[in-house]
Amino acid sequence: MMQPLQSPLHVHEPHARSAEGAGAIDILRLLGAVRRYKWGILGLALVAALAAAVFVASLTPKYRATASIVLESEEANVVAVEDVYSLGRTGYEYFRTQFEILRSRHLAERVVRRLELDRDAAIASAAEPAQRPWYKPDLTALWPDWKKTPPIQLSEQEQSEATVRAVANTLSRSLDVEPVEFSQLAYISFESENPRRAAQVANAVAEEFIASNLEGRLAGTLQATEWLSERLATLESNLRDSEQALQDFRDSQGLVSVDGVTGLGGDELRSLTTRLDDARRARIEAENLLEEVRGLSGASPEELMTIPAVLRHELIGSLKEQQSAAERRVAELAKRYGPRHPKMIAAQTELESANRELAGEVSKVVSGIGREYEVALRNEHELQASWNARKSEIQNFNRKEFRLQELQRDVDTNRQLYDIFLTRMKSVSETGGFEKPHARIVDRATVPARPVWPNQQRIIIGVFIAALLLGAGIAVLLDILDNTVKSHEDVAQKLGAVLLGSVPRMKTDKQGRFAQFWEETAGNFAESVRTVRTGLLLSDLDSPPKVILVTSTVPAEGKSVLSLNLASALGQMENTLVIGADLRRPSLARECGLSPDHKGLSHFVSGVAELDECIEYLEDLQVHVMPAGLIPPNPLEMISSRKFVAALKVLRERFDRIVIDSAPVRAVSDAQVLASYADYIVYVVKADATSATQARRGLADLAAASDAHAAVVLNQVRQGSSDSYYHYSGYTHYGESPTS
Incomplete structure (x- = not known):
């Protein structure tokens, strides 16, 4: 039989910890738990890092391009139409507003249209709405037909606009605007899977931001152009009337252009005066010569040759030289030959012929002096008549020119006013604010060489460290939950x-x-x-x-x-x-x-x-x-x-x-x-x-x-x-x- 049980075994019951250590953390125990599971923790970290490396390698890298712009605090003033619009662009509120405009959907849509991003298949597919998840079924399919709302039929243009808005929303999510504190500088960054596209979008945002502001400022000048247009219409009518009056006067007077006509008439009149003076002197000379010739009426050719005008005649001088040459030849031959020698006879004949020609030519010259006088007199009379007629024409043209200039001054004045207002209106409506834009690009975005995401090394190291911490936490949890000895x-x-x-x-x-x-x-x-x-x-x-x-x-x-x-x-x-x-x-x-x-x-x-x-x-x-x-x-x-x-x-x-x-x-x-x-x-x-x-x-x-x-x-x-x-x-x- 079993013997009676004896006194209890000498063991101690677990006793409670002191109040001071009850809430304390046993660091050594936690470290011991981590050390006990160190290989499991390290294995978990390595597996997680390997899985992260495989996952990161499968990701599509994203590139980030950055452009920088600076906002100008002073307002441009191209035209002198002050008070047309006021932008109030000072202070913190102004810069904050501009930075928010950089993030606006309107600016994103401008960039989409400029770069035609809605035609980019990759971006357009990313902008498409996500399919309905399986846990959210479309219950409208169970509704009766009379409860269903008919789908909205969009035109091709409306569908295009919807695509642009969707792509713009996608672009806005990838766009980052980072103002630099205590400055007027801001960085515009865009991330894309295409590095070249990232740089294009960042630069396009900056450029469209400046262009959009300029267009907005131009829109503010429309009020100024209204009254300029009204005034311009009146001036245009006045100019048209003055030009018509000028043209009617030209047509009635048969004028084409008066530019230089007055000066040309004066030059022509002066030329006629000079010619008239020359003709008058020529006539006087011819008249004096004629009187001298008439005083030697019946004189021999040698006597007539004493007249300077006859002597200066070219042909007379040539014949005189021939006569002198024939006389020298006769004198030379007379020293050798007798009067009946053939050479002497030929020389005498030549001399006689020269005398005859000289006498005949002198006679002609003398008879031509009268005719020259008549020609000079007639020429003088004609020039005098021309001078008188031209003088009358110029005086008549001066009267026309004065009236023409008066009409031309009206045209010029009206045209000047018209041009001033037309230039002002064009300046206000087209070139207003272009002298100094409200912002300028400091650095344009360049094509990035390396992706900004994912950072493989950082992710793998982060996952490895996180897995180590997770493993350590699991080890500590297992140690806390572990009831073994x-x-x-x-x-x-x-x-x-x-x-x-x-x-x-x-x-x-x-x-x-x-x-x-x-x-x-x-x-x-x-x-x-x-x-x-x-x-x-x-x-x-x-x-x-x-x-x-x-x-x-x-x-x-x-x-x-x-x-x-x-x-x-x-x-x-x-x-x-x-x-x-x-x-x-x-x-x-x-x-x-x-x-x-x-x-x-x-x-x-x-x-x-x-x-x-x-x-x-x-x-x-x-x-x-x-x-x-x-x-x-x-x-x-x-x-x-x-x-x-x-x-x-x-x-x-x-x-x-x-x-x-x-x-x-x-x-x-x-x-x-x-x-x-x-x-x-x-x-x-x-x-x-x-x-x-x-x-x-x-x-x-x-x-x-x-x-x-x-x-x-x-x-x-x-x-x-x-x-x-x-x-x-x-x-x-x-x-x-x-x-x-």
């Missing part, structure tokens, strides 16, 4: 128990084995087992525990491996026996390399086999082993029987230390029964696996069944964690209380 602090805080020691997690081979205590006595695992052994022996110096129960909360926490290795460590100093008391899922025989049907505890308790047949000494381990034997049909009744108590009494007398490998506490009640026979309980808790709630309940169950001291061994602790052997001294935990 991971560290010696958890043993004290969550279990309220004493930590006997911690055993590191070892790397296993393909068969799942690792170097045991007896196989590698200098390793981390062996050192941690010795630490547990030392803590166990020092737990009660006056009455050291002889029967040691090793159990756990649930299966697969490593209690059988720890039982065997702890027994081997004790076997180095004392005669030690390890008993496989897990009669439901025995594993001690397998760990020791014994046959599963080897005689053991069940055989000895049932009396089937002797004690020596059930115990096997393992020389390598330096420990005696009693495996579980055959699995009995009633394990709990067997270990609760008097035979088991008697058998345990015999074993106490024979061995210095007895290590009992028990079944898990939460699985069956075998461990509670065995705890009533034990002097010390080693409670194995698998790190990062065992629920603290279940472990605490298991300890509570053992405390209700036995008054033996109990301590926790944290098994399979990851090397490098805060509970690793090389990160803290295991000896500091011997006998440590939960409050330490």
Whole structure:
């Protein structure tokens, strides 16, 4: 029968933290959680960065072009029509208004029409309205026909205007106007998938902004042109009347043009006067010569030749030279020949011929002097008549010219007034405000060489850092939500128990084995087992525990491996026996390399086999082993029987230390029964696996069944964690209380 339960097990309940530390954040614990999941966090960050790199590579890059403009604070004044319009362009409100105009839809539509962006397939498709999402069905299809609103039929021009407005809205969303604080400068930026298009739009916005303002200012001059137009119509009528009067006068007087006519008539009259004077002198000379010739009437040719006019005659002079030459020849030949010589006769004949010709020519010249006088007299009379007639014509033309000039002055005056008002009206209506625009472009946008979005390096680094932070947050959250026992602090805080020691997690081979205590006595695992052994022996110096129960909360926490290795460590100093008391899922025989049907505890308790047949000494381990034997049909009744108590009494007398490998506490009640026979309980808790709630309940169950001291061994602790052997001294935990 089962023995009565003894006093409660010596364990401590978790106590509350102090008020001061209740609200404090355990930074070391959070850092420990991050460090524990560091490879997972790094893997998450790398995967996220790789996914971000793939995603960013699939994105269409966008380019950003920027132009800068400066607003002029002074107003241009091309025409002198002041007070026609007033813009009030001073102060902060004016500049703010201009910057908002840069963002206006009207300006965007001007840019769209100028660059014909509505014909760009890429931009027009982006401006099309998005399709209705699946979660918002068009319920109008279910309505009766009489409830449906007929679609609006748009003309081709209206459809074109709608497209322009849609593209302008899209353009406005990609346009950024950034005024520079405390200045009149603003930056106009536009983003597009086409770098050349980005620069074109940015420059077009700046240019259309200036042009739009100029057009607006011109619209303000329409009021000035109204009264100018009315006045101009009156002046045009006056000018037309004066020009008609001038033309009628010209037509009536047969005038074509009077430009230079007066001066030409004066020059002609002066020329006639000169010619008349010359003709009068020529007539007087001819008259004097005629009187001289008449005074020599009947004179010989030689006498007539004394008259200078006859002597100066060309032909007379030539004939006189011929006569002189003939006389010299006759004189020369007379010296050699006689009068009848042929040469002398020929010379005389030549001389006579020259005399005759000279006499005849002199006679002609003398007779021509009278005719010359008559010609000179007639020429004088004709020139005098011409001079008189021309003088009368010029006097008559001067009277016409005076009237013509009077009419011309009226025409010129009317034309001058008309031109002044016409120029003023044109200046107001066409050129007003063009002398000084309200803004000017400082820097034109250039075609960007690199995309502004996406910034692959920044995005990937940002995603990597965000993933690191997310992973760290998840790690901290998992640590907060994790109810497992991971560290010696958890043993004290969550279990309220004493930590006997911690055993590191070892790397296993393909068969799942690792170097045991007896196989590698200098390793981390062996050192941690010795630490547990030392803590166990020092737990009660006056009455050291002889029967040691090793159990756990649930299966697969490593209690059988720890039982065997702890027994081997004790076997180095004392005669030690390890008993496989897990009669439901025995594993001690397998760990020791014994046959599963080897005689053991069940055989000895049932009396089937002797004690020596059930115990096997393992020389390598330096420990005696009693495996579980055959699995009995009633394990709990067997270990609760008097035979088991008697058998345990015999074993106490024979061995210095007895290590009992028990079944898990939460699985069956075998461990509670065995705890009533034990002097010390080693409670194995698998790190990062065992629920603290279940472990605490298991300890509570053992405390209700036995008054033996109990301590926790944290098994399979990851090397490098805060509970690793090389990160803290295991000896500091011997006998440590939960409050330490």
